[in-house]
Amino acid sequence: MTLEFHLWGQLREAAATQSAKLDFPEGTTLEAALQTLTKEYPALKPRLLNEDDTVRSSILLFQDGQQLSADALQQAIEKEASFTLMSPIAGG
Amino acid sequence: MLTDRQKAIYEWQMWVPDVGEAGQEKLSEATVLISRCGGLGGLVAYELAAAGVGKLIIAHAGNVKLSDLHRQLLMTRDWVGKPRIESIQRRLNELNPDVTIQAVPENIHDDNVAELVSQADLIVDCAPLFEERYLMNREAVRQGKPMVECAMYELQFQITTILPGMSPCLACLYPETPEHWKRQFPVFGAVSGTVGCLGAMEAIKLITGIGEPLSGKLFSMDLRNMQSLTTQIQRNPNCPICS
Numbered sequence: 001m002t003l004e005f006h007l008w009g010q011l012r013e014a015a016a017t018q019s020a021k022l023d024f025p026e027g028t029t030l031e032a033a034l035q036t037l038t039k040e041y042p043a044l045k046p047r048l049l050n051e052d053d054t055v056r057s058s059i060l061l062f063q064d065g066q067q068l069s070a071d072a073l074q075q076a077i078e079k080e081a082s083f084t085l086m087s088p089i090a091g092g
Numbered sequence: 093m094l095t096d097r098q099k100a101i102y103e104w105q106m107w108v109p110d111v112g113e114a115g116q117e118k119l120s121e122a123t124v125l126i127s128r129c130g131g132l133g134g135l136v137a138y139e140l141a142a143a144g145v146g147k148l149i150i151a152h153a154g155n156v157k158l159s160d161l162h163r164q165l166l167m168t169r170d171w172v173g174k175p176r177i178e179s180i181q182r183r184l185n186e187l188n189p190d191v192t193i194q195a196v197p198e199n200i201h202d203d204n205v206a207e208l209v210s211q212a213d214l215i216v217d218c219a220p221l222f223e224e225r226y227l228m229n230r231e232a233v234r235q236g237k238p239m240v241e242c243a244m245y246e247l248q249f250q251i252t253t254i255l256p257g258m259s260p261c262l263a264c265l266y267p268e269t270p271e272h273w274k275r276q277f278p279v280f281g282a283v284s285g286t287v288g289c290l291g292a293m294e295a296i297k298l299i300t301g302i303g304e305p306l307s308g309k310l311f312s313m314d315l316r317n318m319q320s321l322t323t324q325i326q327r328n329p330n331c332p333i334c335s
Binding site: 008009010012013018046047056057058060062065066067069084086087088089090091092 | 131221248266272321323325
C-alpha cells in the first residue's frame with residue numbers, strides 16, 4: 001500500500017519537498033512508517049523523532065483533516081492513506 | 093454612544109452585516125493584549141487601532157534593530173537603537189489618536205503575565221518564543237480569556253483561536269516545548285502581515301460576535317504556492333493546563 005505524507009512547517013524545509021509517497025506492507029503502524037520516512041529524508045529525523053525513534057509529541061498529525069491522537073501511532077494501517085505532519089511554529 | 097466623527101470614520105465597517113453602531117461600540121469598549129508587537133503583532137495592532145478598538149495593551153521589549161525593519165512595520169529607520177515600544181506607540185497614535193495604548197516595555201514573563209491578561213478582554217499571541225506563548229496560554233485558560241494564536245515560518249503561517257474550556261489550548265497542541273524552534277527564522281514581512289491581518293480579524297470577530305472564530309480549527313497556508321488547509325484540532329483530555 002502507498003502512504004502519502006504532506007509536510008508543513010520546518011519539516012517541509014528539512015525534506016526539501018512538501019509531500020512524499022512511500023510503499024509499505026499492509027499492517028504497518030504509523031510510527032513505523034514515519035521512522036521509514038526519516039530514512040528516506042534523513043534531515044527530517046531530528047525534527048520528527050526523539051532519540052529513541054518515537055515521534056515527538058510536538059508534531060501535529062492529521063488524517064482526512066482530523067487530528068490524530070498519539071494512540072494512532074501504534075495502530076496498523078490497512079490501506080492507502082494520506083497524512084499531514086506539522087512541526088510547531090511561532091511568531092516574531 | 094458614538095460621536096458623529098466616529099460614525100464617519102468607521103461607517104464602512106459598520107455597514108458590514110451584524111456590525112452597525114452596536115458592533116462599533118463593542119470595539120471601542122474592548123481591550124486587547126498583544127504580545128509581542130513585531131512583524132506579526134505589529135499588523136494585528138495596526139488593524140485593531142484602525143478598526144477603533146478602545147485599548148491596546150502592547151508588550152514588547154528591546155530596541156529597534158536593522159533586522160526588524162523588513163517586517164516590523166511599526167518600527168522606523170530613525171528609531172534604530174531606541175526602544176521599540178516607543179516607536180510602536182507613536183505609530184499607533186499617529187494612525188488613531190483615540191485608541192488608548194498601554195505600552196509595556198517588556199516581554200511577557202512569569203511576573204507580569206497574570207496582571208496583563210487580567211486587564212484584557214482577549215489576547216493575541218504573536219510571540220516568537222514558546223516560553224512566552226505557554227505563559228499567555230496558561231493565564232488565558234485560567235482566566236477564561238479567548239486567545240488568538242498566530243504563527244509563521246518561511247512563507248507559511250498558521251492561526252487558531254483558543255476558547256478556554258471549549259477548544260484545544262496551546263499545551264494540548266504542543267505538550268512539550270519544541271526543541272528545534274529558534275527565535276530567528278526565515279520569513280518575509282508580507283507573510284507576517286498576512287497572518288497578522290487574519291489575527292486582527294479573529295479578534296474583531298470575537299469582540300463583535302460576527303462570523304465564526306477558528307475555534308477547534310487550525311488554518312494553515314503556504315504562500316509559496318497558495319496551498320491552504322483547515323484541520324480539526326482536538327483537546328487533550330490529559331492536558332495539564334486546560335483539562
